[in-house]
Amino acid sequence: MDLGRSSVKLFLMQAGRSILLFLAVIYFARQLGASELGSLFLFQALLGLLTIPADLGVRGALEKRLSEGDHREGMLGSALALKLVLLGVVAVSIVLARSYVNRYIGFELAFILVVALITFELSSFFVQALRGELRVGETAVIRFAIRFIWVGLGVVLVTFGYGVIEIAAGFALAGAITAVWGYARCNTAIGRPSLEHARSLLEYAKFHAVSSTGGRIYQWMDVAIIGFFLSQEYVSTYEVAWQVTLLVLLVSKSIGWSIFPQVSQWDAEGELDKVEWAVSKAIAFALFFSLPALIGGTLFASEILGFLFGPEYVFGAAVLVILLVEKVFQSFDDIIESALRGLDRPDLAAITTVITAGLNLVLNPVLVVTVGFVGAAIATTVVGLISVALHTHYLSRLMTIEFPYRIVGWYALSSLVMGAILVGIRSAVPITSVGSLLAVIGVGAAIYGVLAVSIPRIRNEVIVPAIRVLV
Structure with missing residues (x-):
């Protein structure tokens, strides 16, 4: 597997997915209103949280076992059998609790939630099977397709006067199409399930289930709690802000997905030095965008929400x-968490998840009740800091982490210079429209790019290697 090119493919995919969703949220926010949009986000939050019991680490275990190369057909068949059993249990539970589910969301969506959960999980199942075959780059088109189909259907439906129920149904349909597509792309045949393979999968899954739970809780728990204590308007405003910030993770998510199967292979071959090199380079690439985004976003937070989504946000x-x-x-x-799992230590990632998920479950409701929906953001940030500290601690026990201090220092300095210039520009030219906001953001990106290119270390160790991968 070509790690660099896989990362580029996944970056382009993730960029496309994120931009599509970002534009869709802008459109939905203006067409549906804050309350109805909040119900759509609550549907997605429930769907995201229900994938926890519907998966219990099976998808991650399948990716790991397939990447090791042994008994692939039996592993795929056994994993699919486990997946179908889990989906059946969760689906029945949703149907039995449908009145509570519908009341929480605000629309009659329980049955659509069942269908969406099944199709979405099967789509993700076959995508991770492709990753396990070390064909990470090929998953890019499928992952993009599920977002493209859903967004396209949603925009058309809203344009013709339909609402949340129809958009949710479109999500279920998109999952079904990409599940079939992912299955057709797999080279590994579905073998006969066996207890031996099921035990092997469960041995890994029992730890990965905990670590993957952390990701779902991180992504959706704050929205779910806001929906429980506050109105849909707060839900939609929080999720709109969340969607803006997700653009920052385009690079790190793409690299994290790419390095996991490669690190797994290097670990199996005893090439730890390659893992250490890859992790250091990955960190340097990942932080290239997040620091300037923090500065720019802080300066123009009100303008971004007001001009793009509407004054009510x-x-x-x-x-x-x-x-x-x-x-x-x-x-x-x-980056750190993907490397830790790739080194076959899901137990250490699981310990981190138990700690951070527990803190999240405590801090979120406490701070939402006492501070308001800003408290959910504070809780998520505190938990995020603790998570990276624990993952780094555990990974440093397995390998040497060479953090690129100088490069990140240059990122910070360049971002601050960019911010100072933008403050001067804003004072001279007030932002009064979407066009002027996008123009200022473009100027900021150009300033940061020029500063980054002018610094030899960033140019030689980050920008030039990235260009080589692209060409």
Whole structure:
């Protein structure tokens, strides 16, 4: 597997997915209103959280075992059998609790939630099977397709006057299409399930289930708790701010997905020096965007929310700034956590998840009740900092982590210079429209790019290697 080119493919995919969703959220925010959009986000939050019991680490275990190269057909068949059993249990539970589910979301969506969960999980299952075959780059098109199909259907439906129920149904349909597509792309045949292979999968899954739970809790628990204590308007405003900050993670997520199967292979071959080199370079690439995004986002938080989504979302500016800080931690954590799992230590990632998930479950409701929905952002940021500290501690026990201090220092200095110039520009030219906001953001990106290119270390160790991979 070509690690660099796989990362580029995944970056382009993730960039496309994120931009599509970002534009869709802008459109939905303006067409549906804050309350109805909040119900759509609660549907997604429930879907995201329900993938925890519907998976229990099976997908991650499948990726790991397939990447090791042994008994692939039996592993795939056994993993699929486990997956279908789990999906059946969760689906029945949703149906039995449908009245509570519908009341929480605000629409009759329980049955659509069942279908969406099944199709989404099967789509993700076959995508991770492709990763396990060390074909990470090929998953880019499929992952992009599920977002493209759903967003396309959603925009068309909203344009013709439909609402949340139809958009949710479109998500379920997109999952079904990409599940079939992912299955067709797999080279590994579905073998006969066996207890031996099931035990092997469960041995890894029992730890990965905990670590993957952390990701779902991180992504959706704050929204779910806001929806429980506050109105849908707060839910939509928080999630709008969250979607803006997700753009910061385009690079780190792509690299994290790429290095996991490669680190797994290098670990199996005893080439730890290659893992250490890859992790150091990955950190340098991941933080290239998150630091300037923090500075720029802090300066223009109100304008971003007000001009892009509508004036009713401006009160989420503080949430946006806090979540940008959290994304700096997360961009680093994406690399460290992927390397830790690739070194076959899901137990250590699981310990981190138990600690951070527990803190999240305590801090989020406490701070939401006492501080308001800003408290959810504070809780998520605190938990993010603790997560990266614990993952780094555990990974440093397995290998030497060469953190690129000088390069990150140059990132910080360049970002501050960019910020100072932008403050001067804003004082001279007020931002009064979407066009002027995008122009200022473009100027800031250009300033940071020029500063980065002018620094030899960044140019030689980050920009030039990136250009070589692209060409």
